[in-house]
Amino acid sequence: MATGDPTEAVLRYLDERRQEIIEFTAELVATPSPNPPGDERAVARLIQDRMQKLGLMGAEVRARAPERPNLLYCQPGWAGTPRLILNGHMDTKPVGDEDRKLWRTDPLCPTIVGDKLYGLGAADMKGGLAAIIYAAAALRALDRPLRGDLLLILTANEEAPGEYGANWLVKNHPIQADFCLVADTAGMESDFDGLHICARNTVLFKIKVYGTQMHSSISDRFPSVNASVKMGWVLWRMAKDLKLHYEPHPLYPKGPTVNLGDLVSGGQAYGTFPGYAEFGSDIRIIPGMTVDGVERDLEEFLAQLRREDPELRVELEILGRGRPEEWKWLRGDEPFVGILQAASERVLGRRPPLAGFPAFTDAFWFHSYAGIPAIPAYGPGLLPLAHGPNEYVSLEAVVQASQIYALAALEYLDSWSGEPQCASKTK
Ligand SMILES: [Zn+2]
Incomplete structure (x- = not known):
């Protein structure tokens, strides 16, 4: 003692x-x-x-x-x-x-x-x-x-x-x-x-892009949308133009951190025209931001992309819901x-x-x-x-x-x- x-x-x-x-x-x-x-x-x-x-x-x-x-x-x-x-x-x-x-x-x-x-x-x-x-x-x-x-x-x-x-x-x-x-x-x-x-809380989400799954030998003869190419375009546009709304926080001068394409996958097989592709991402949000707020920003961004490209079939899935968001x-x-x-x-x-x-x-x-x-x-x-x-x-x-x-x-x-x-x- x-x-x-x-x-x-x-x-x-x-x-x-x-x-x-x-x-x-x-x-x-x-x-x-x-x-x-x-x-x-x-x-x-x-x-x-x-x-x-x-x-x-x-x-x-x-x-x-x-x-x-x-x-x-x-x-x-x-x-x-x-x-x-x-x-x-x-x-x-x-x-x-x-x-x-x-x-x-x-x-x-x-x-x-x-x-x-x-x-x-x-x-x-x-x-x-x-x-x-x-x-x-x-x-x-x-x-x-x-x-x-x-x-x-x-x-x-x-x-x-x-x-x-x-x-x-x-x-x-x-x-x-x-x-x-x-x-x-x-x-x-x-x-x-x-x-x-x-x-910081984390928002995990997946962007799912749909195309035309078909025999790849005839993709130039019949209507076809390449899900992998569309997904690549969405990923690139998101990296370039996605804007999130938030109030600045003195302890986080750089704001939220956006990590796109943590996981990327697409296509089904060689010889099959890609009918589906997706990428997963995470965003580290700062105090004051919510999962709902990020979801709204992402949905607005995807709506803008759909207006630019009427062929684009894209969906957002927010992962890991169910915990208090604040x-x-x-x-x-x-x-x-x-x-x-x-x-x-x-x-x-x-x-x-x-x-x-x-x-x-x-x-x-x-x-x-x-x-x-x-x-x-x-x-x-x-x-x-x-x-x-x-x-x-x-x-x-x-x-x-x-x-x-x-x-x-x-x-x-x-x-x-x-x-x-x-x-x-x-x-
Ligand atoms: Zn630890």
Whole structure:
């Protein structure tokens, strides 16, 4: 048990376990959890074992399917309020380089070079998982309980479609908390170069183009519309002329990101004139934009193309409907945000500016679905390295993350005495 100034005690606890945190990160990387196919059992077992060794007892598994466990752990405070969640996902993207031409090291064998730990999921986000677990352990080792509850929620299935992770959890197990920090990969150019208070929702859609399927030997003798050629024209026009309506947002000066042709397919066989072609796309929308609004813009654009080309038979399909379309955003002046900035300043020697996260994270489910204000991403690792070959995480950043989380949680759970931000959500 640590005594004295709790701030110094948690920093000392984590500093003394620097090597242990690094080795645990490596063990997490060496325990693959690629998704698809999606199976977090081995990594969840490893985490449970480590949590028990660290005195974090009683983590519970909640799972829609046995191979997709979510781990929930609560470190109760003496007053039970406020309640803070530290969240991370246990799955990774697949290697995506089956003949190993792109990776310079074995992606499933953690390799340390200087301050960098290379391996699949090192940045996204096994370093972040190690950091939140050790932050909880540092608080657990204090000589007295804190005022509020600390919850660790370690989820399955963040990296692929399907309801097994945070999205399943918030719908099937009421989670009560005042604030949530998602320790996902956050750096853009350097670790902790922005504290993200909002993220972007994604609109996925398909453009379907119809033509005349027929024997290709007679396409010049009978009326024929080539679906592949028409689709190519639609794709090109969309890249050139599609305009989306939105209000500018200060944290997203470049606006939404439009990615056309993520998937392209068309035609049926050699010798068959193409009767159908399609392409799939994604648009990363910014705060204030909605799926309905993007759908309206896309439909108006297709209507314009139909007027230009009466032969064009084109349809829009919006994919993945059924979740709330409105993101909730942090205002930026929530107490925990300031607390986290101050903790970062203490550990890093600089105060991270508020920023907008370019991608989607599990914060959506906690904030927009369960009503728990959430920081979408503030973890070690650089987003440009995630999902790619030669992914690595800075070992120093992992240890710093554990210190930042522990200091911020300590301040929030022990000293913060304001009104709970989600009064109806506290127990
Ligand atoms: Zn992630």
